[in-house]
Amino acid sequence: MSQIKGWCPDAWHPMAAGDGLLVRVRPMMGRIDGAQLAGLRDAALAYGNGLIDLTSRANLQIRGVSEQGWEPLIRRLIALGLVHADPIMEARRALLVAPDWEAGDDTACIAAQWADRLAEFPDLPAKVGFAIDAGSAPLLTGKAGDFRIEPGAQGGLILRAAGRPTGVAVTRSDAVDALLALAHWFVACGGREAGRMMRHKAALPDWAQGDVATATPILSLRPGQHALGFIYGVPFGQIDAATLAELAPHAIRLTPWRMLIAEGAEGRAIEGLLQDPADPLLRVDACPGQPSCPQASVETRVLARQIAPYVNGRLHISGCAKGCARSAPAALCLTGREGRYDLARHAKAGAPPQRAGLTHSDILAHLGVTDAACL
Ligand code: SF4
Incomplete structure (x- = not known):
C-alpha cells in the first residue's frame, strides 16, 4: 500500500x-x-x-x-x-528561478534580493515555494511556486498567487517586499492549515487583487x-x-x-545524458520503482528504456498508485500493483486499467517490442 x-x-x-x-x-x-x-x-x-x-x-x-x-x-x-x-534558513530556500536568467536581469536581481532577505520570511509549510520567472515571457508555467513573479501581458512584472488567474503589478525594486507581504498574509489568515496557496481559498488582501494577466508562456527548454x-x-x-x-x-x-x-559548453557527448531533442526517453516519466522505493512492487526504468521507442506520446511507469513521477495523465500509463502492471491509456497512475495484472513480458508483447534483449 x-x-x-x-x-x-x-x-x-x-x-x-x-x-x-x-x-x-x-x-x-x-x-x-x-x-x-x-x-x-x-x-x-x-x-x-x-x-x-x-x-x-x-x-x-x-x-x-x-x-x-x-x-x-x-x-x-x-x-x-x-x-x-x-536549518531554519535552509527550510526557507524553496525558490525556483527561470534557469535562463542572465547576470543583472530581473530574475537574477529579484532572486538575489529574496535570498538576502530570507530571515524576514515566515516559516511556511514544507511544500510551499516561490517562483521568480521574470524574463520577457514566462518559462515556468505549470511548475511549482505558490507565490510567483512573472511578466505581465502588457509588459512589466506581476506578483501572482498560485490558483489565481491574474496578479498585481510590481517592479524589480518592490517585488520582494510584495512577496514578503503575501507570505506573511498567507500565514496570518490560515494558509498553514491549507498547506498550499492553491488550496487556500481566503480572499487575497486588497493590494494583491490585481487584474493583470500573465504574458503568454514560451515552450520549455529542449x-x-x-x-x-x-x-x-x-x-x-x-x-x-x-x-x-x-x-x-x-x-x-x-x-x-x-x-x-x-x-558555455558545446555539445560533447556524455554517456548517460541525452543530447537529441527527439530522444524517446525525454517523453518518459518513471519513478525509481523497485528496489529503490519501499512502496514499489515492480521495476520501472529498465522496462521504460525497452518500451519508450514503441509508445506514441507520453509514457508513465509508476511503481505504485501514488504516481510520484507524474501527476497528469499520460498517453500510456503502467502502474505497479502486487508485483504486476496495470495498463491504462490517457490516464494517471492508479486509474482504472484497460488491462490488469500484466507481467513484464506481457507488456513487451502487447507493444510489439521485438528487440528488448539488446537493451
Ligand atoms: S510512485 Fe510509489 S513506487 Fe514510485 S516513488 Fe512514488 S511511492 Fe515509490
Whole structure:
C-alpha cells in the first residue's frame, strides 16, 4: 500500500527511501559551479550510493545516504556552499528561478534580493515555494511556486498567487517586499492549515487583487545548443555523481524539466545524458520503482528504456498508485500493483486499467517490442 507523505525533505530533514536517506540540495539560483560539482561528486560517492536525482523543483537529491553518513555529508555540503548552516534558513530556500536568467536581469536581481532577505520570511509549510520567472515571457508555467513573479501581458512584472488567474503589478525594486507581504498574509489568515496557496481559498488582501494577466508562456527548454551553453537531458531525472562531475569545469544550471544547462559548453557527448531533442526517453516519466522505493512492487526504468521507442506520446511507469513521477495523465500509463502492471491509456497512475495484472513480458508483447534483449 502506498504511503502519501505530506512533507518535502530538505538537507536537514532527510527522507528514508528503500536505498537509504535522500538528502536534498537546493543550490542558490539553481546554479552549481565547477568546484561545487567536483565536491558534490566526492560527497555523493563517499556518503551516498553515487546516484543523484534532479527533481521537478530543480533541486538535487543525493541518494543512498546512511544514518552515519548524513552528518559528515551535511558538513561537506555546507562547506561547499550548497546547504545553509542554519536549518531554519535552509527550510526557507524553496525558490525556483527561470534557469535562463542572465547576470543583472530581473530574475537574477529579484532572486538575489529574496535570498538576502530570507530571515524576514515566515516559516511556511514544507511544500510551499516561490517562483521568480521574470524574463520577457514566462518559462515556468505549470511548475511549482505558490507565490510567483512573472511578466505581465502588457509588459512589466506581476506578483501572482498560485490558483489565481491574474496578479498585481510590481517592479524589480518592490517585488520582494510584495512577496514578503503575501507570505506573511498567507500565514496570518490560515494558509498553514491549507498547506498550499492553491488550496487556500481566503480572499487575497486588497493590494494583491490585481487584474493583470500573465504574458503568454514560451515552450520549455529542449536538449541542444542554447545561448547559455548546452542543454542535456537527464533520463528519469537521475544521474550518477561521476557523470555529473564530467560537466565540470562548466557551471551547471538545474531546470525543473529533467535537463541541465552546462554554461558555455558545446555539445560533447556524455554517456548517460541525452543530447537529441527527439530522444524517446525525454517523453518518459518513471519513478525509481523497485528496489529503490519501499512502496514499489515492480521495476520501472529498465522496462521504460525497452518500451519508450514503441509508445506514441507520453509514457508513465509508476511503481505504485501514488504516481510520484507524474501527476497528469499520460498517453500510456503502467502502474505497479502486487508485483504486476496495470495498463491504462490517457490516464494517471492508479486509474482504472484497460488491462490488469500484466507481467513484464506481457507488456513487451502487447507493444510489439521485438528487440528488448539488446537493451
Ligand atoms: S510512485 Fe514510485 S516513488 Fe512514488 S511511492 Fe510509489 S513506487 Fe515509490
